[in-house]
Amino acid sequence: MVDEESLANALVVDSEGYVCGRVYRARYEEDEVFIDVYKLVEQRVTGPDYEKLKLELLKTLPWRPWKPRSLKELEDKVRRELRLPSSAPVTDKELYEYARLRGLPIPTRSYEHRDKKVVYSFSLKQIETIGVSGLGTCVLLKEPVEALRLNLQPTSRVPFRSTEQVKGKLTIDSAGKILGRAQKVLLGDTLVLRVDLEDYVVKKVPDVDLLLSRYQTELGGLGERPPKPKLQVSVEQLVEWARREGMEVPYKEERRVEKVGELDVKWSEIKKIGDVILLSKRLEELKPLKAQTS
Secondary structure, eight states: OOOHHHHTTOEEEOTTSOEEEEEEEEEEOSSOEEEEEEEEEEEEEEEEOHHHHHHHHHHTSOOBTTBOOOHHHHHHHHHHHHTOOTTOOOOHHHHHHHHHHHTOOOOEEEEEEEEEEEEEEEEGGGEEEEEEETTEEEEEESSOHHHHHTTOOOOSSOOOOOHHHHTTOEEEOTTSOEEEEEEEEEESSSEEEEEEEEEEEEEEEEOHHHHHHHHHHHHHHTTOOOOSSGGGSOHHHHHHHHHHTTOOOOEEEEEEEEEEEEEEEEGGGEEEESSSEEESSOGGGSOEEEEOOO
């Protein structure tokens, strides 16, 4: 059982291990509840090229050899023409309106962006289980809907796969819990899949931005030229410098996915391999090899 908040953006996987998308919303009707599932779709649209428009508008200002055209002069002119207060900001919108008012052509460019497109609606009756782990929520379906869309026929057995073919695939147990990612295939009397168990962990790490700011300020105060690229100074060097100068090292909390253990899964305990790997048992029924402590 999960609440609506946990269901938002949950991964949706069909019975063959193929990803259908992510949960867009739960939709309630009189006698049924549906889960709408979306995919991110790349779209190319044409719109105003504001940077080029700004350059073209600057060219319309009077040319004076003793005073180069400036953005401030353009903004003042736009405010006067559009009858805006002298303190009003001039954004892309105002520049566009000013160009239209002057009857000037608007330069355009193509933009690429991702849109959420609802591609499936599943009733609760089509859901096998919903699992929650530290890596998120996963909805497992009873039917091979995405596999059929891809013209892939369901199989009754799981063919052997090499490390190259499975490495990095999300691995999900029979309760729908996302466990981590496949690491490699081991050979013995049978094939075994080794899985990296993962979870989100919160760690205190040096605040690099704040440290770098202090470092550059200190060098500037000494009349030295601070390094331009941020990566010229490593985190370890910054921390060592701060401690040497008697400064308290600032820390911040960082949330990231880390390996917390390993799990060996017999090939017979793998239910399906598609975009993800589905196991035929719950994590509690499988025996993690070891836990890692940080």
